[in-house]
Amino acid sequence: MSRVLRRAGGALAAAAVAFAAGACTADDADDSTTPAQEEPVAPVEPVDPPETDDVPAADEEAAEVPVILVDDEVLLPATIFPAGTYTFVVEQEGQEPHLLSIEGPGVSSSTSEVAPGASPEQLTVTLEPGTYELWSSVDGDRGESAEVVIEVE
Incomplete structure (x- = not known):
């Protein structure tokens, strides 16, 4: 050329x-x-994009997750969540008062008892990656309680 x-x-x-x-x-x-x-x-x-943490900062609000308790079920909108801080807003639509408990990596907590038709109870927890069990019971004992398992990624 x-x-x-x-x-x-x-x-x-x-x-x-x-x-x-x-x-x-x-x-x-x-x-x-x-x-x-x-x-x-x-x-x-x-x-490279900046590294971000999925867990909201302390000044951010926790994501709300509605939970419906029925005498033999725990109803959630999803069973897979990203790691972060969540407020489970628990309503009782069954015949007896129940409470919601959650247990998993670094978390073991329960709401107060929620009576049918009463104001919802809230349970705020920070979830790290792992498997968590949520259950509803009358007295906090897992014996015959309704359960659901969630995965946190």
């Missing part, structure tokens, strides 16, 4: 970069007397 063709190819490439960057206006493109200047284009290095 001749030196003239290489130079013309380089000038066209530089003009295309300048045009794409917004440095070239319609008036500049029509002006054939202005020689194009070749400037080296610095390579762009990839940037």
Whole structure:
């Protein structure tokens, strides 16, 4: 390839970069007397996204998860959750008062007893990755209680 063709190819490439960057206006493109200047284009290095933690910061509100207790069921909207802080809002729709308990990695907690038709109880916990068991019982004993298992990723 001749030196003239290489130079013309380089000038066209530089003009295309300048045009794409917004440095070239319609008036500049029509002006054939202005020689194009070749400037080296610095390579762009990839940037890693900042690392984030799925657990909300202390000043952030916990995500609310509605929980419905029926005498023989614990109803949740999902059984897989990302790690984080959650407030389980527990309502009783069964015939007897129940409470909700949760147990898993670093967590063992229960609500107060929730009577049918009473105001919901709340249970706020921070869940790390792992398997957690939630159960509903009349007296806190797991014996014949309704259970559900959730996974935290």
